[in-house]
Amino acid sequence: MARSAGPACALLGIGREAASFERRGFLPAPPAVQQRLEGIGRTFIDGYRAALSAASAEALAAQLDAEIPLAGRGFAYEGAGMGLALLDLLMPWTASRLQAFLAGPALAHCYIVHVGAGWALARLPWGEGYRRRLDPLLGWLAYDGWGFHRGYFGGGRIPAAYPARLGMAARRVHDQGLGRSLWFVCGADPWRVAMAVAGLDAGRHADLWAGVGLAATYAGGADEAALGELRRLAGAHAGWLAQGAAFAAKARLHAGNPTADTERGCRALCGCDAVTAAAATDRALQALPADGPEPAYALWRHRIHALLRPRSEEPVPC
Helix, strand or coil: CCCCCHHHHHHHCCCHHHHCHHHHCCCCCCHHHHHHHHHHHHHHHHHHHHHHHCCCHHHHHHHHHHHCCHHHHHHHHHHHHHHHHHHHHHCCCCCCHHHHHHHCCCHHHHHHHHHHHHHHHHHCCCCHHHHHHCCCCHHHHHHHHHHHHHHHCCCCCCCCCCCCCCCHHHHHHHHHHHHHHHHHHCCCCHHHHHHHHHCCCHHHHHHHHHHHHHHHHHCCCCCHHHHHHHHHHHHHHHHHHHHHHHHHHHHHHHHCCCCHHHHHHHHHHCCCCHHHHHHHHHHCCCCCCCCCCCCHHHHHHHHHHHHHCCCCCCCCCC
């Protein structure tokens, strides 16, 4: 996607160099892993920039589908979600670009596009109310994107404080996204990830490990031995690691872009294949009540955790 992204991109643009580990302040990783994770970041940026200049939702999807290989296409759609949400927030008097995208060509990528919208909420201080315009269940994923954004753009430092605007339920989803970012910040190294999680308050560890499992299975980059070590290090939170991996499997299978990493991650972290892990997320949706004292999204996560939790979840010292 080397084409010009137009006036909007000139104003809101993020250059592809922003995905480099050096630019982000991340510690170096093994070359193949670093190249993979940096490539994911560049693909996200490509999708974001494409969204800023697209003439329509259909034209945007056609461009992404034509130019991005299937395995990485979800990251481009995530970036597009950020771009469209930013445009919606900056021009609220127009019809929602993001809603048109989700209602049509991005339906298969609905999970990841909602995550991308959260990146926009992290950048604009008046954006939190936008979440309530999204899907009542999947709209909570915007807080995941918000948390990922804060970790990814933290200069290699993990933010310990929450944004003041977030309530308790939103903070838990934020931490799932922050946990996802650790996979990138720590170069997919299980011990670095475990140490980063341990450095934050213990009450946050379950949600952080869920995000780690999601990233390890969706973004990939780890072999069976590293994934086994990751599960061992998660200890008492191995069930949350599995919950995140199941989310990743569902998102990829729904979009029709599963990879070998999806299968490998589910077998290592969930103890089952990707199809079975994704099916657990569907089972957990059955008769799911609407938001009440506990948001439906939180209950969904807890149900998935209960379905996939290992029999033994002993803590492991880091």
